[in-house]
Amino acid sequence: GVAKAGTQVILISGHDGGTGAAPQSSIHHAGLPWELGVIETHHALVENNLRDRVYVETDGKLMTGRDVAIAALLGAEEFGFATAPLVTMGCRMMRVCNLDTCPFGIATQNKELRKRFKGKPEYIVHFMEFIAQELREIMASLGFRTLDEMVGHSECLQIREEDEENLHIARLKEMIKKPVYLSSGEKTFFDFKLDERLDMVDVYPAFKPFMLSNPIPHQERLKISSLDRAFGTEFGSMVTRKYQNTLEEDTFTLHLEGVGGQSFGAFLPKGVTFDLVGDANDYFGKGLSGGKLIVSVDPSSPFEADQNVIIGNVALYGATEGKALIQGKAGERFCVRNSGATAVVEGCGDHALEYMTGGTVLILGRTGKNVAAGMSGGIAYIYDVEHDLYERLNDELVDMENVSHKQDVETIYSLLKEHYEATHSKKAKELLSHFDEALPHFKKIIPRDYKKIKNEIKSLIDQGFDQDEAELKAFRSIHA
Structure with missing residues (x-):
């Protein structure tokens, strides 16, 4: 529906991300894995001839280059990072983001607490460089030269045997048997005028x-x-x-x-x-x-x-x-x-x-x-x-x-x-x-x-x- 309406990006946000100040019931019992959302969205868009109109983005505790590679193979083209870069800047998950009392000076407007902030932009730059390096190694091992070439090639994935009894994994296993991907790799974005x-x-x-x-x-x-x-x-x-x-x-x-x-x-x-x-x-x-x-x-x-x-x-x-x-x-x-x-x-x-x-x-x-x-x-x-x-x-x-x-x-x-x-x-x-x-x-x-x-x-x-x-x-x- 939103693809037909002219959106340019569809974001699939997984259950593992989000603010540390969320209620415990939400943290532990709300949401689904981004893997399911990405592959279902990718398949639905391809089946309706809409895939070349939009980028599919995903986030929700992406931590490694391997996570990015899996997301791309399932159908994503853009990848959001928040928790991991936040940790590189000094976050220690105190879960008081909503109280203005963050002891590391991140989630606060208090001037005294903000003096404790030790983060630097270079820390995030280095972290993302490591993500890119690991991703390049995985791409090379699979024979892909660019990230765009990987999108939708779910045949490159396998389910670990010990996880096959999990209901979510069983559902995912059925979907990766039917890889769908674009041959052109070009986008024809809707004109918002x-x-x-x-x-x-x-x-x-x-x-x-x-x-x-x-x-x-x-x-x-x-x-x-x-x-x-x-x-x-x-x-x-x-x-x-x-x-x-x-x-x-x-x-x-x-x-x-x-x-x-x-x-x-x-x-x-x-x-x-x-x-x-x-x-x-x-x-x-x-x-x-x-x-x-x-x-x-x-x-x-x-x-x-x-x-x-x-x-x-x-x-x-x-x-x-x-x-x-x-x-x-x-x-x-x-x-x-x-x-x-x-x-x-x-x-x-x-x-x-x-x-x-x-x-x-x-x-x-x-x-x-x-x-x-x-x-x-x-x-x-x-x-x-x-x-x-x-x-x-x-x-x-x-x-x-x-x-x-x-x-x-x-x-x-x-x-x-x-x-x-x-x-x-x-x-x-x-x-x-x-x-x-x-x-x-x-x-x-x-x-x-x-x-x-x-x-x-x-x-x-x-x-x-x-x-x-x-x-x-x-x-x-x-x-x-």
Whole structure:
């Protein structure tokens, strides 16, 4: 399916790779070997005359030149390395990547811990040279001159007798009996026609006259459809190249009507606002980087916005900055890995706020299960009128509190007001009109360690330390 849609690379990622901070149940019981995925993908593409359109890549604990040779013979042409190069740079698998306490200075933003980092680029270079040398020796022994010649020649592989009873191996054994490979070895990549996308044809030309040294605020209107994937990403890159992160909010505003395709507004930078009347697909606002995204329902629509999904799954994945105001519900995994963006939504599916490390989220309706799994930073406010949020909350790292502090009350009110002004949300209007009655139904979700460190920072600042000094001292104190 993705080959027909025009992708250039298909990545088969095996069960042995991944972050050391993953749950033990996932590490030991989730996923399948990359060998099965590579050979099945290779065979399926060949059988459908699509193999010459794409590269097949694989990763998942590739460690040696022998691993690369096997992957190529099964059908892969590109090979991803992560764990082994990480070890060459000093990683000792402490499995605290998500806690900002890496003792070797790799997976941390703490300045003191980062001083311990001893890795050098040359270490990875040497490691990859050894991989290449071993691979060349294997290729020579098999009679292949280039890696491309090896792809799909599974007849060069044999199953060890002691492994034949393994169900996965038995399945693999049947597949390598039927080697399939390309004779031409040439790729005829799908043409994405980037120069014909709306970003280049309609958006950039319309705003270009106003993108001066001293930019002139400007607005435009445009219709889009679900075929317009990653809409705004190219325009956003041009804004970033020219202005970095210096524009005022709403400098360039685009009023849109229709359906935002996958990755609508991805990586949108500060100063750019997309105001969409309609709905959007998965990965809405992925990597949002300072821009503003507004999605609202057409006033003539017959349905209640807060009861219907208006954006897809994995919205605001990895967002670092900016705002998203959504009149309606989101799909699953809302704000996963959000580290700094502010978002308002009127309900969402399972796994909201997963691995969130920063930012502020206001949810005005019901959520699905497993809220805040792995959430280590940021704050969320959830309207829990039925007072059963605790049944869906993953409280391993977070606490749920009633909203009582003045700052929290002001934050909720200001976000509600901004949400109403941007989307004319009936839900927001109702809550604003009866704010005092609604306030007891809001719950505050905050990570325990995040709360401790924020309180410690505030105390240190009150004692006269500047922000950087307070953060460093608070970090040392919490993790002492």
